[in-house]
Amino acid sequence: MEDLSRILRSHPFLQDLDEEYLNQIVGCASNVVFHEDQSIFKEGDEAEKFYLIRNGKVALEFNGRDKGRIRILTIGPGQILGWSWIISPYRWHFDAHAIEEVRAIALDGECLRNKCEQDPNLGYEMLKRFAHILEMRLNATRMQLLDVYKRV
Amino acid sequence: MNEILEIEKKTLVKPDPMVPFLMKIRKTSWDTNDIFSLILEHDDDNKKTFSFKPGQFNMVYAFGQGEAAISISSDSSKDTSITHTIHKVGYVTSALSQLKKGDVIGIRGPFGSSWPVEEAKGKDVVIVTGGIGLAPLRPAIYYIFKHRKNYGRVILLYGARTARDLLYRVELEEWTRKHKIEILTTVDRSDSSWRGNVGVVTELFSYIKLEPNSTFAMVCGPEVMMKYTIDELKTRGVPKHNIYLSMERNMKCAIGFCGHCQYSSNFVCKDGPVFSYSHVKRIFDVREL
Secondary structure (H helix, E strand, O other): OHHHHHHHHHOOOOOOOOHHHHHHHHHHEEEEEEOOOOEEEOOOOEOOEEEEEEEOOEEEEEEOHHHOEEEEEEEOOOOEEOOHHHOOOOEOOOEEEEOOOEEEEEEEHHHHHHHHHHOHHHHHHHHHHHHHHHHHHHHHHHHHHHOOOOOO | OHHHHHHHHHHOOOOOOOOOEEEEEEEEEEOOOOEEEEEEEOOHHHHHHOOOOOOOEEEEEEOOOEEEEEEEOOOOOOOOEEEEEEEOOOHHHHHHHHOOOOOEEEEEEEEOOOOOOOOOOOOEEEEEEEHHHHHHHHHHHHHHHHOHHHOOOEEEEEEEOOHHHOOOHHHHHHHHHHOOOEEEEEEOOEOOOOOOEEOOHHHHHHHOOOOHHHEEEEEEOOHHHHHHHHHHHHHOOOOHHHEEEEOOOOOOOOOOOOOOOEEOOEEOOOOOOEEEHHHHHHHOOOOOO
C-alpha cells in the first residue's frame, strides 16, 4: 500500500494533495496494465473507474457513423483518463483503447464517490481538480473546433 | 572614373529595397497537399551581398501577379541558396506554386527582426509551433544545431491539422537522431491509423517539464494558437521577456512605409515579425484593422 501511495503522489494530478486525502483514496487505487490495442472502456458503458496514466498512450475515439471512427484525443503519461465517474449518470461518452502498452493507476469510481460523500472536503478537492481538467479539455476542444491551421 | 563609380556603387549606394533582384528556382517540392517549397539560387552578385537572420522574411514576387511576404525557411549559414516554404492560399502563392525549376522570380529582402538565438545561448529553448509556423522557425533550429553546445535542452512542440499536414517529416526524424532535440508532435484530427498524439499543441506541455527561469520560448503559428501557448508558458512561469512570437499582418512595402501592417505603434514588417511578448503584450489581443 505504501508503494501505491508513493506512485499516486508522483502523478502530477495528485502530487500536491494533502496527505490526509491521499490516505483516504489510496484504498480505491490499483495498478493496471493495458496491452497495445486493448480496449479500456466503451461508449455507453458504466464509468466505474478513472485512470492516472503513468506510461503509454490511450486513444479516445467515437463512432462518427458515416465519417468512420474519429480519434479526438490521445492521453499520455501524467494525464488523466476519464471524468465520467464523477458526473451522473456515470457513463462513458467515448471509447478508449491503448495504442501502446499503458501502465496506469485505476481509481474505483464508486469507492471514491462514497469517500467524497463521507468527507465533503475531499469531495470538493476532487471536484476542483476535475473541474480544472474539464476546463482544459473544453478549451482544447474549442481550439480544435476553430480549425486554426485551415486557410481559406 | 569608372572605377570610382564602381566603388561608389558597392559602398555608398545601397540597393533600393523596393526593387526586386532575380533568383532562379533550383528545385520545387510539395511538402503537403497545399504547402510547397521553392529552393532559390543566388547569382554570383547576390551571393556576396545577401545574408539573413533566422526569422526574417522576403517579399517574393511572382511576375504578373504580385508579391507576398514569405519567411525564409532555410539555413542562414548557406550562401548558395535560400528556401521559401509557402502555403498555397491566394493568387500570388498559387502562381508561385505553378513555377518550375529554372523559372525566375523576384525577391526583395531580407526584412524584419529575427529570433533571439544569440540571447538564448546558455538557456533551454522551447519552440512551439503550429501548421506552417514551423517554416519561419526552421532557420533558428538550424542555427541552434550549429551551435548546439551553447544551448541547454532544446524542445520542439509541433502541432498540425492532420498527420498529412506535418511539415518536414523526414527531417524531424533526422533532427531527433542527430541533434539532441526533444520533438513532440500532435495533430488536431485523425482517424485510427495515426499512432501519434491527437489534440491541440498546448496539450503537449503536459509531457515536458520546464525550468522556467532558464527557458527561452519561440512561438509561431496562428494567433489563437499563440495566445493559448503564451497562457501555458506563463502558467509554467516562463518570464514574459523570454517569450518571443512571430506576428503575421498584411505586409506590402516591407520597409515600414505604406502602413498596411501597422500594429499599434509598430510596423510588423520593420519592427517585427518577431517580437518579444513583453513588447506586444498589451496589444496582442487587438484584432487586425
